[in-house]
Amino acid sequence: MQASIFPDTHDPIGVRIVAAIGRRGELGVNNMLLFRLKADMANFRRITATTPMLMGRKTWDSFPKRPLPGRPNIVATRNLDFMAPGAHVYSSVPPALAAARAMAALAGVPEVSIVGGADIYAAALPVATHMTLTEVDAEREATVFFPDFDRAEWRETSAVRIEADAKNECAFVIRELERR
Numbered sequence: 001m002q003a004s005i006f007p008d009t010h011d012p013i014g015v016r017i018v019a020a021i022g023r024r025g026e027l028g029v030n031n032m033l034l035f036r037l038k039a040d041m042a043n044f045r046r047i048t049a050t051t052p053m054l055m056g057r058k059t060w061d062s063f064p065k066r067p068l069p070g071r072p073n074i075v076a077t078r079n080l081d082f083m084a085p086g087a088h089v090y091s092s093v094p095p096a097l098a099a100a101r102a103m104a105a106l107a108g109v110p111e112v113s114i115v116g117g118a119d120i121y122a123a124a125l126p127v128a129t130h131m132t133l134t135e136v137d138a139e140r141e142a143t144v145f146f147p148d149f150d151r152a153e154w155r156e157t158s159a160v161r162i163e164a165d166a167k168n169e170c171a172f173v174i175r176e177l178e179r180r
Contacts, residue, residue, distance in 0.1 A: 013101040014111035015127050018047055019146055020134035020172070026142035027118055031062050034140040038167035043174055047132055048113045052100040054093070054124070059116040060084055072103050076120060093123035122147040131177040138170040155180050 020040050021027060028034055050071055057077035060066060067073035067086035075084045076096040082089055090096035100112040114124040125147055131154065133146075154177040164171045 011101060012110075013104045014129040015097070015101075015114060015124060016047065016051070016111050016130040016132060017114045017121055017124060017128045018044060018132045019116065019121060020136060021146045022136050022142065023139045024142075025146040025148075026140050027116065027144040027146055028062075029141055029143045031058050033062070034142060035136050035138065035172075036169050037134065037136070037162075037172060039162050040134045040168070040172065040174065043132070043134070044115075048115065050107070051109050051111055051113045052103040052107075053113045053115050054096050054100045054120065055115045056117045056120040057082055057084075059120070060087065072100070074100050074103075076123075093120060097124060097127070118144045118147060125149055129179050131175075133175045133177065134172050135175060136170050136172040153180055154178065 019027065020033070020035060020037065022034060026034055048071060052072040052074055053068065054074045054076065057075055057079060060073070060075045066084070073087040074096050075087045075089045076093045077089065078091065080091060088099060090099060097112070104110070104112050111130065114120060114128065156175055157178050158176040160174045162168055162172055162174070
């Protein structure tokens with residue numbers, strides 16, 4: 001019997017989607033983030049600091065410093081010639097996710113982080129166990145949007161509202177969701 005290319009849903013290593021989205025699900029434009037939110041970036045670093053991070057090529061390209069230090073950086077891309085010094089490169093999400101979960105297991109880390117973009121989120125959503133969604137109280141022009149998902153499949157475990165200030169250009173809520 002051949003094993004599924006996606007890890008078993010009973011795999012002890014969780015899959016956490018981490019995203020900041022606008023009111024309409026906006027993620028980015030021209031390979032850039034839409035919002036400058038220092039508190040959200042600190043939360044991103046806290047969540048992903050030790051977890052293997054899976055991302056698409058455009059997300060990799062958008063990081064000013066590559067690879068992000070202290071954690072495995074994993075890039076899924078259809079471009080078979082793509083090179084990402086300091087990262088592990090895979091041709092699609094299923095083997096990249098399997099590798100990320102194996103890396104997490106070897107490191108004794110309970111989950112992997114999915115950090116974008118839209119196609120990677122959409123591919124990982126069916127097996128995601130948790131989501132950290134920063135829902136920004138703003139709308140921006142965007143070319144990339146978070147995939148639609150059924151909120152009834154998710155249970156909110158916490159929500160923290162942060163008001164706009166000198167370091168956070170918009171108010172937002174960081175929601176922690178867990179698959180039911």
